[in-house]
Amino acid sequence: GEASLVSSSINLVSLPRSERGRPSKIHIYHDDDLLAYPSAKVLILLRISDLSVVHRFSHHRFDTSAVRFSANGEFVASGDVGGEVFVFETIAPFEMKYKYKIGGEIADIAWSPDGSKI
Numbered sequence: 001g002e003a004s005l006v007s008s009s010i011n012l013v014s015l016p017r018s019e020r021g022r023p024s025k026i027h028i029y030h031d032d033d034l035l036a037y038p039s040a041k042v043l044i045l046l047r048i049s050d051l052s053v054v055h056r057f058s059h060h061r062f063d064t065s066a067v068r069f070s071a072n073g074e075f076v077a078s079g080d081v082g083g084e085v086f087v088f089e090t091i092a093p094f095e096m097k098y099k100y101k102i103g104g105e106i107a108d109i110a111w112s113p114d115g116s117k118i
């Protein structure tokens with residue numbers, strides 16, 4: 001038989017989308033070695049040291065446009081072009097904690113210094 005060129009242990013992940021004239025939104029939380037970025041309607045959470053996929057958040061109905069970790073890294077927030085913001089836990093079970101409908105494209109996200117407010 002023919003040998004397979006694709007290993008089942010490889011976990012492929014989509015790259016951040018890029019659009020001419022607009023910066024890609026990527027955020028890093030160094031203390032837990034985490035990197036988050038939006039890609040289409042998905043938020044990707046990776047381990048920086050080995051680029052392994054930690055989790056894929058697929059709650060968005062519209063293309064994701066912003067991402068930001070809370071100050072303590074306990075949560076990650078993502079916004080989309082439809083004006084929705086989701087807040088997720090960064091550790092298992094990776095639950096969605098909050099959902100906000102703001103309206104208009106979410107261009108950026110900022111947390112309060114203590115991570116209690118967006």
